[in-house]
Amino acid sequence: MTAPVASRTVRVDGPQGYAVHVGSGVLALLAEHARPERRVLVVHQPGREALAGEAASVLTAGGARPVVVAVPDAELAKSAEVLVSLWSRLGQEGFTRDDLVVGIGGGAVTDLAGFVAASWLRGVESVVLPTSLLGVVDAAVGGKTGINTAEGKNLVGAFHPPRAVLCDPTWLRSMPEADYVSGLAEVIKCGFIADPEILRIVEEDPAAAADPLAAPELVVELIARAVQVKADVVAADLKEASLREILNYGHTFAHAIELVEDYTWRHGDAVAVGMVYVAEVAHRAGLIDGALLARHRAVLSAVGLPISYRSGRWDELRAAMARDKKSRGSTLRLVVLQGLASPTRLEAPSESLLEEAYAAITG
Structure with a gap:
């Protein structure tokens, strides 16, 4: 037993x-x-x-x-x-x-x-x-x-x-493997925006992190840490006035993917690609170094999450991003990192920067 x-x-x-x-x-x-x-x-x-x-x-x-x-x-x-x-x-x-x-x-x-x-x-x-x-x-x-x-x-x-x-x-335990792995995107997100220990746990044994049967105690630890991150942010900003927006790290591009794909993509899969996208944006804006950008791709791909998207859909994606709840009028606002566990908001990034970041994830 x-x-x-x-x-x-x-x-x-x-x-x-x-x-x-x-x-x-x-x-x-x-x-x-x-x-x-x-x-x-x-x-x-x-x-x-x-x-x-x-x-x-x-x-x-x-x-x-x-x-x-x-x-x-x-x-x-x-x-x-x-x-x-x-x-x-x-x-x-x-x-x-x-x-x-x-x-x-x-x-x-x-x-x-x-x-x-x-x-x-x-x-x-x-x-x-x-x-x-x-x-x-x-x-x-x-x-x-x-x-x-x-x-x-x-x-x-x-x-x-x-x-x-x-x-x-x-x-x-009865979840399809792909659905469970998809959920890990939100856990890993919490590691990037607030609790790097989550990243260390996943990187130390990505196979166990991706399998709820392999190490139940590890699963509870990851869940509790991710929930604590969200709980701390929610307690400080119940109505998403400012701080709570950091929980949307990767979500602006993710929601655009979901809309363009008619919600056939798993949410976590879209968030994983969305995090790589905003990491590319932040790197090009001089906010994060190449090592942190590479860490996004490494930790996400290690558990089996997608880190790229198909080309030829930029116009549709950009239109969908304009509808994001964080936008104010015609101004696009992205949650980005300015260092590990140091999220900030990037307002009105240039269109050329946004399109370059898209090109970088469509390889």
Whole structure:
């Protein structure tokens, strides 16, 4: 019998502070959010029926009345049509402000469930159970919720912190390898912007970092460190006024890739390419040296993440980048590094510099 992995708890401070619990057996903590007659919408992605059933059992044992609903997989869940269908279900079941929404699945489902909770009766409580690496280190922490539109990703949303985040590493073991590796991009991002120890851990044994079965304790350590980075930033900037933008390192170009590719790219894969792109921009702007630029390519490729993109799409990508949430008017703003763990913002970089950086990643 496999020994349980030690749990770690990271506190996300703020006006509505909450805890992120990572480790074996954390599902039992869902009982703290059950009470007699409380209605609970349990939203889950395909393939998570068993976990949704276990969550419903925990809630029922506490006297709650769970309503379990499956939604489409991945980004297909984050549509206005799915959102409206869940609102209808909440109305049919008579959900009130005292009730709860639980999201089970990857980042798309936790984003959706969070926005359902944020928008129903102007806000009900939510708890998220991320079952993907990307979900726990990125989407589940910080209270950003939302859905996609035809014009872009996450353009409709709200800040609505959950009451708790629960992640058992065993839930990650059923992830396809490519999806797990994709999630590592957000972990590695935290290493570049704030915690270089993450990079050291990954570089020391990239094979173990890329395999949730190989070293469970290492997985918990990487998750906890990445969550701590995000928690620290979120606590200092709840509404993404300034500091929180550093969490979008690599994301401006990544979101452009996702839009141009009609969301067929994994988010983490796009972020990996996006980080190499902004590293190229920063290097050409004289902000980072060649060694740090090379380190981006080395650590990302070591775990199997992509570090290049195809040529011939610059006009479409540049148009998509102009819609980025960090832009102000017609001014493009990129999160870049001016050294390891030293992020800054580069405003209005020249068009020639941007295109040169694109050419450098299309080899």
